[in-house]
Amino acid sequence: MRTVIYPGSFDPITNGHLDVIQRAARLFDRVVVAVAENDSKTPLFSLRERRGLVEQAVAPFPGVEVDTFAGLLVDYAQRHAAQAIIRGLRAISDFEFEFQLALMNRKLNERVETIFMMPKDTYTFLSSRIVKEICRLGGDISAFVPPGVEAALKRKLLPAVQPKKRTAAARGRSGKR
Ligand code: ADP
Numbered sequence: 001m002r003t004v005i006y007p008g009s010f011d012p013i014t015n016g017h018l019d020v021i022q023r024a025a026r027l028f029d030r031v032v033v034a035v036a037e038n039d040s041k042t043p044l045f046s047l048r049e050r051r052g053l054v055e056q057a058v059a060p061f062p063g064v065e066v067d068t069f070a071g072l073l074v075d076y077a078q079r080h081a082a083q084a085i086i087r088g089l090r091a092i093s094d095f096e097f098e099f100q101l102a103l104m105n106r107k108l109n110e111r112v113e114t115i116f117m118m119p120k121d122t123y124t125f126l127s128s129r130i131v132k133e134i135c136r137l138g139g140d141i142s143a144f145v146p147p148g149v150e151a152a153l154k155r156k157l158l159p160a161v162q163p164k165k166r167t168a169a170a171r172g173r174s175g176k177r
Helices: 015-027 047-058 073-079 092-108 128-136 147-157 168-174
Strands: 003-008 030-036 064-069 084-088 113-117
Touching (some): 030 047, 047 064
16 A cells, blocks of 8 residues: 655645645555644644645545644654655745755655655646735635635635614615614
Protein backbone atom coordinates (compact mmCIF):
# COMPACT_ATOMS: atom_id res chain seq x y z
CA MET A 1 0.00 0.00 0.00
CA ARG A 2 1.56 3.29 -1.14
CA THR A 3 0.66 6.19 1.14
CA VAL A 4 1.39 9.88 0.67
CA ILE A 5 0.77 12.78 3.04
CA TYR A 6 -0.39 16.14 1.70
CA PRO A 7 0.17 18.64 4.53
CA GLY A 8 -0.93 22.26 4.70
CA SER A 9 -2.90 24.92 6.49
CA PHE A 10 -5.86 24.63 4.10
CA ASP A 11 -7.25 27.95 5.36
CA PRO A 12 -9.45 27.22 3.42
CA ILE A 13 -9.00 24.45 0.83
CA THR A 14 -9.10 25.77 -2.77
CA ASN A 15 -9.52 24.20 -6.21
CA GLY A 16 -5.70 24.37 -6.53
CA HIS A 17 -5.30 22.07 -3.52
CA LEU A 18 -8.02 19.79 -4.91
CA ASP A 19 -6.22 19.57 -8.25
CA VAL A 20 -3.04 18.43 -6.48
CA ILE A 21 -5.01 15.92 -4.36
CA GLN A 22 -6.59 14.35 -7.45
CA ARG A 23 -3.21 14.06 -9.17
CA ALA A 24 -1.70 12.44 -6.07
CA ALA A 25 -4.64 10.03 -5.80
CA ARG A 26 -3.82 8.73 -9.28
CA LEU A 27 -0.27 7.83 -8.17
CA PHE A 28 -0.83 6.53 -4.63
CA ASP A 29 -3.24 4.03 -3.05
CA ARG A 30 -3.89 6.33 -0.12
CA VAL A 31 -3.62 10.12 0.15
CA VAL A 32 -3.82 11.57 3.67
CA VAL A 33 -4.64 15.28 3.60
CA ALA A 34 -3.11 16.47 6.87
CA VAL A 35 -4.44 19.78 8.16
CA ALA A 36 -1.77 21.50 10.24
CA GLU A 37 -2.71 22.37 13.79
CA ASN A 38 0.39 24.28 14.87
CA ASP A 39 0.00 27.06 12.38
CA SER A 40 2.20 30.07 13.02
CA LYS A 41 -0.03 32.08 10.70
CA THR A 42 -3.25 33.03 12.50
CA PRO A 43 -5.85 31.11 10.51
CA LEU A 44 -9.26 32.51 9.57
CA PHE A 45 -10.91 29.13 10.13
CA SER A 46 -10.43 26.97 13.22
CA LEU A 47 -8.74 23.60 12.85
CA ARG A 48 -12.13 21.90 13.15
CA GLU A 49 -13.64 24.13 10.45
CA ARG A 50 -10.67 23.65 8.11
CA ARG A 51 -10.83 19.88 8.55
CA GLY A 52 -14.61 19.87 7.96
CA LEU A 53 -14.27 21.87 4.73
CA VAL A 54 -11.54 19.53 3.44
CA GLU A 55 -13.65 16.46 4.32
CA GLN A 56 -16.62 17.85 2.43
CA ALA A 57 -14.48 18.73 -0.61
CA VAL A 58 -12.68 15.36 -0.91
CA ALA A 59 -15.73 13.19 -0.15
CA PRO A 60 -16.13 12.23 -3.85
CA PHE A 61 -12.53 11.03 -4.21
CA PRO A 62 -11.79 7.39 -3.32
CA GLY A 63 -8.53 6.73 -1.47
CA VAL A 64 -8.38 10.21 0.07
CA GLU A 65 -8.52 10.60 3.87
CA VAL A 66 -8.41 13.68 6.07
CA ASP A 67 -6.59 14.10 9.35
CA THR A 68 -5.07 16.83 11.52
CA PHE A 69 -1.53 16.92 12.80
CA ALA A 70 0.75 18.78 15.14
CA GLY A 71 4.48 18.43 15.62
CA LEU A 72 7.07 17.30 13.12
CA LEU A 73 5.72 16.35 9.72
CA VAL A 74 8.32 13.62 9.12
CA ASP A 75 7.33 11.92 12.41
CA TYR A 76 3.70 12.10 11.39
CA ALA A 77 4.55 10.61 7.97
CA GLN A 78 6.47 7.76 9.58
CA ARG A 79 3.61 6.98 12.00
CA HIS A 80 1.33 6.63 8.96
CA ALA A 81 3.87 4.46 7.12
CA ALA A 82 3.89 7.05 4.33
CA GLN A 83 6.56 6.84 1.64
CA ALA A 84 6.29 10.47 0.66
CA ILE A 85 5.05 13.99 1.30
CA ILE A 86 3.37 15.94 -1.52
CA ARG A 87 3.76 19.69 -1.83
CA GLY A 88 2.29 21.88 -4.51
CA LEU A 89 4.47 24.20 -6.60
CA ARG A 90 2.71 27.09 -8.24
CA ALA A 91 5.53 29.36 -9.31
CA ILE A 92 9.19 30.08 -8.84
CA SER A 93 8.23 32.12 -5.79
CA ASP A 94 7.15 28.89 -4.00
CA PHE A 95 10.40 27.16 -4.88
CA GLU A 96 12.88 28.63 -2.43
CA PHE A 97 10.83 27.96 0.70
CA GLU A 98 9.69 24.53 -0.48
CA PHE A 99 13.24 23.52 -1.43
CA GLN A 100 14.50 24.47 2.04
CA LEU A 101 11.62 22.64 3.74
CA ALA A 102 12.13 19.48 1.66
CA LEU A 103 15.86 19.34 2.38
CA MET A 104 15.29 19.94 6.07
CA ASN A 105 12.70 17.18 6.20
CA ARG A 106 15.17 14.88 4.45
CA LYS A 107 17.77 15.72 7.11
CA LEU A 108 15.24 14.85 9.80
CA ASN A 109 14.20 11.59 8.15
CA GLU A 110 16.00 10.15 5.10
CA ARG A 111 13.23 7.69 4.35
CA VAL A 112 10.45 10.18 3.63
CA GLU A 113 10.68 11.67 0.13
CA THR A 114 9.15 15.00 -0.88
CA ILE A 115 7.34 15.07 -4.22
CA PHE A 116 6.34 18.33 -5.90
CA MET A 117 3.28 18.57 -8.09
CA MET A 118 2.18 21.40 -10.31
CA PRO A 119 -1.51 22.21 -10.57
CA LYS A 120 -3.43 22.84 -13.78
CA ASP A 121 -2.16 26.14 -15.22
CA THR A 122 -5.40 27.97 -14.40
CA TYR A 123 -4.77 27.35 -10.68
CA THR A 124 -1.19 28.55 -10.59
CA PHE A 125 -2.24 32.02 -9.43
CA LEU A 126 -4.53 30.68 -6.73
CA SER A 127 -3.83 30.81 -3.01
CA SER A 128 -6.02 30.64 0.10
CA ARG A 129 -4.83 34.14 0.99
CA ILE A 130 -5.88 35.70 -2.32
CA VAL A 131 -9.27 33.95 -2.28
CA LYS A 132 -9.96 35.36 1.22
CA GLU A 133 -8.99 38.82 0.00
CA ILE A 134 -11.29 38.67 -3.05
CA CYS A 135 -14.19 37.41 -0.93
CA ARG A 136 -13.64 40.13 1.68
CA LEU A 137 -13.88 42.72 -1.11
CA GLY A 138 -17.11 41.24 -2.46
CA GLY A 139 -15.63 39.54 -5.57
CA ASP A 140 -16.85 36.31 -7.15
CA ILE A 141 -14.86 33.32 -5.83
CA SER A 142 -17.04 30.54 -7.22
CA ALA A 143 -14.42 29.45 -9.78
CA PHE A 144 -11.68 29.12 -7.17
CA VAL A 145 -13.18 27.12 -4.30
CA PRO A 146 -15.73 24.32 -3.86
CA PRO A 147 -19.31 25.48 -3.09
CA GLY A 148 -19.11 24.58 0.64
CA VAL A 149 -16.00 26.74 1.02
CA GLU A 150 -17.58 29.64 -0.86
CA ALA A 151 -20.56 29.58 1.53
CA ALA A 152 -18.32 29.32 4.61
CA LEU A 153 -16.13 32.22 3.44
CA LYS A 154 -19.14 34.43 2.80
CA ARG A 155 -20.57 33.63 6.24
CA LYS A 156 -17.25 34.48 7.86
CA LEU A 157 -16.19 37.53 5.86
CA LEU A 158 -19.24 39.32 4.56
CA PRO A 159 -21.32 41.26 7.07
CA ALA A 160 -24.81 39.78 7.32
CA VAL A 161 -27.39 41.72 5.35
CA GLN A 162 -29.48 43.40 8.04
CA PRO A 163 -33.24 43.63 7.45
CA LYS A 164 -33.98 47.30 6.71
CA LYS A 165 -35.53 49.27 9.57
CA ARG A 166 -38.68 51.10 8.64
CA THR A 167 -38.06 54.81 8.91
CA ALA A 168 -40.51 57.20 10.52
CA ALA A 169 -41.22 58.64 7.05
CA ALA A 170 -42.05 55.17 5.68
CA ARG A 171 -44.31 54.47 8.66
CA GLY A 172 -46.03 57.78 8.06
CA ARG A 173 -46.60 56.98 4.38
CA SER A 174 -48.15 53.57 5.09
CA GLY A 175 -50.12 54.99 7.99
CA LYS A 176 -49.00 52.10 10.22
CA ARG A 177 -47.15 52.38 13.54
P1 ADP B 1 1.09 25.91 3.91
O1 ADP B 1 0.75 26.84 5.03
O2 ADP B 1 1.72 24.63 4.33
O3 ADP B 1 1.78 26.57 2.75
P2 ADP B 1 -1.26 25.81 2.22
O4 ADP B 1 -2.59 25.30 2.61
O5 ADP B 1 -1.15 27.24 1.86
O6 ADP B 1 -0.34 25.42 3.43
O7 ADP B 1 -0.67 24.93 1.05
C1 ADP B 1 -0.44 23.56 1.18
C2 ADP B 1 0.34 23.09 -0.02
O8 ADP B 1 -0.44 23.27 -1.20
C3 ADP B 1 1.64 23.85 -0.27
O9 ADP B 1 2.59 22.94 -0.79
C4 ADP B 1 1.27 24.87 -1.30
O10 ADP B 1 2.38 25.26 -2.08
C5 ADP B 1 0.26 24.08 -2.12
N1 ADP B 1 -0.70 24.92 -2.82
C6 ADP B 1 -1.44 25.94 -2.34
N2 ADP B 1 -2.21 26.49 -3.30
C7 ADP B 1 -1.94 25.79 -4.43
C8 ADP B 1 -2.38 25.87 -5.79
N3 ADP B 1 -3.22 26.81 -6.20
N4 ADP B 1 -1.88 24.99 -6.66
C9 ADP B 1 -0.98 24.05 -6.27
N5 ADP B 1 -0.50 23.93 -5.04
C10 ADP B 1 -0.98 24.77 -4.12
